[in-house]
Amino acid sequence: MGRMLEKLVLLIALLLPVAAHAATGGxxxxxxxxxQTLGNSISGPxxxxxxxIGLVVAGGVLIFMGGELNHFxxxxxxxxxxxxxxxxxxxxxxxxxxxAGAEIESQQAKGVVHAVSASQDPQSRR
Numbered sequence: 387m388g389r390m391l392e393k394l395v396l397l398i399a400l401l402l403p404v405a406a407h408a409a410t411g412g413x414x415x416x417x418x419x420x421x422q423t424l425g426n427s428i429s430g431p432x433x434x435x436x437x438x439i440g441l442v443v444a445g446g447v448l449i450f451m452g453g454e455l456n457h458f459x460x461x462x463x464x465x466x467x468x469x470x471x472x473x474x475x476x477x478x479x480x481x482x483x484x485x486a487g488a489e490i491e492s493q494q495a496k497g498v499v500h501a502v503s504a505s506q507d508p509q510s511r512r
Contacts, residue, residue: 428473428476429473429476429477429480433473433477434473434474434477436470436473437469437470437471437472437473437474437477438470438474440466440467440469440470441467441470441471441474443466444463444464444466444467444470445467447463448460448463448464448467
């Protein structure tokens with residue numbers, strides 16, 4: 387009888403707390419602000435302009451001097467070209483509305499959660 391009572395008390399103790407006792411509030415992690423600042427800097431107009439200049443210069447160097455560059459210089463120019471493509475591509479996609487990612491909407495009445503791309507038009511699904 388005592389063993390059964392212990393198991394019952396343990397079962398009630400385990401099932402009773404409905405909410406987790408995790409710490410709430412606070413600011414966030416210490417590296418979130420610098421990463422947000424870096425993300426804003428990379429997606430700004432200055433970065434976009436520099437990436438376009440990098441694309442033109444790196445492309446011109448590879449086209450006109452590609453055979454005369456040593457391996458290290460060619461790799462550096464290709465790295466500049468790839469970084470410029472990433473930054474320019476991200477900014478160009480954001481300008482056309484394709485780079486926003488997914489939006490998660492919640493319908494409280496039905497209790498359904500679904501993801502809708504920012505570039506999808508709900509009317510185009512028919």
